[in-house]
Amino acid sequence: MQPTGCPYPHHQKGETMQFDCGETEEKRPRVIVWFSRGAASAIAGALTLQKYSPEQCMFVCCDTGAEHPDSDRFEADIVKRFNMPITHLISKKFKTVWEVWEKRKWLAGIEGAPCTSEMKIKPRLDFQEPGDIHIFGYTADKADQIRANRLRMNYPDLKIETPLIDAGLFKEHVLQIIANMGIKLPLTYVLGFPNNNCIPCSKATSPNYWALVRKHFPDEFYRMAKLCRKFGARLTRINDIRIFIDEIPADWPTTTPIMPSCDFLCGLAEMGLNDHHPEGGNDADT
Numbered sequence: 001m002q003p004t005g006c007p008y009p010h011h012q013k014g015e016t017m018q019f020d021c022g023e024t025e026e027k028r029p030r031v032i033v034w035f036s037r038g039a040a041s042a043i044a045g046a047l048t049l050q051k052y053s054p055e056q057c058m059f060v061c062c063d064t065g066a067e068h069p070d071s072d073r074f075e076a077d078i079v080k081r082f083n084m085p086i087t088h089l090i091s092k093k094f095k096t097v098w099e100v101w102e103k104r105k106w107l108a109g110i111e112g113a114p115c116t117s118e119m120k121i122k123p124r125l126d127f128q129e130p131g132d133i134h135i136f137g138y139t140a141d142k143a144d145q146i147r148a149n150r151l152r153m154n155y156p157d158l159k160i161e162t163p164l165i166d167a168g169l170f171k172e173h174v175l176q177i178i179a180n181m182g183i184k185l186p187l188t189y190v191l192g193f194p195n196n197n198c199i200p201c202s203k204a205t206s207p208n209y210w211a212l213v214r215k216h217f218p219d220e221f222y223r224m225a226k227l228c229r230k231f232g233a234r235l236t237r238i239n240d241i242r243i244f245i246d247e248i249p250a251d252w253p254t255t256t257p258i259m260p261s262c263d264f265l266c267g268l269a270e271m272g273l274n275d276h277h278p279e280g281g282n283d284a285d286t
Contacts, residue, residue, distance in 0.1 A: 041137030065096030
């Protein structure tokens, strides 16, 4: 008896092939998790691995050259847990955000900061392909939702997904989920910073943030203060008056750590993640 159906020829994984029966196998799009080495993008990646095949997914990080050294440890823990390598992108022109600031001679403005454009946006645009699905770790916090909406408006042709917003997960939720996985949070969260970003972030305007940088990272603070004076950049304000960061009073309060917390929605997300623990990904050491 002759076999029925269309025989599938041998072919390379991911290629588009014409079958004998005239059907075409569509090439699956790349699913790019933009991993910023923080808790939110890590959990966004975990939720993405629930939705898409791991073979489709890529964890990609844009290097800035200005993050806390503990970010290397956290990244290694995420690689081990999810069994996913991290692809690193670098700027073709600059090695660190400090080099961007010093050569471009400005720190931040209404339209953002040159470091974001040079160290993150340009490498991403060079790397992305038509049809890619882009995963961003914006949380359900109001400020993040605004940022996500702005991203969609600025790049209407991109296929953007924000799984944390879709799941109703806030910053305190993702911190708790990371902790429940047995993974130590990046040190910056423990110190009171809301994100595991560059130290310092030139886009920050809160005097509490800059007081925290001054407390824990005085070398970086005073290096930035010197640049602010050089470029005339008043990055912060007190009583609605713009000031230089080295004018912040010595006793000014700092930001406090976000306390990890988990509610019903957080619990539902965790249940799904536990069901989808990637093969070969063991809990990281605490």
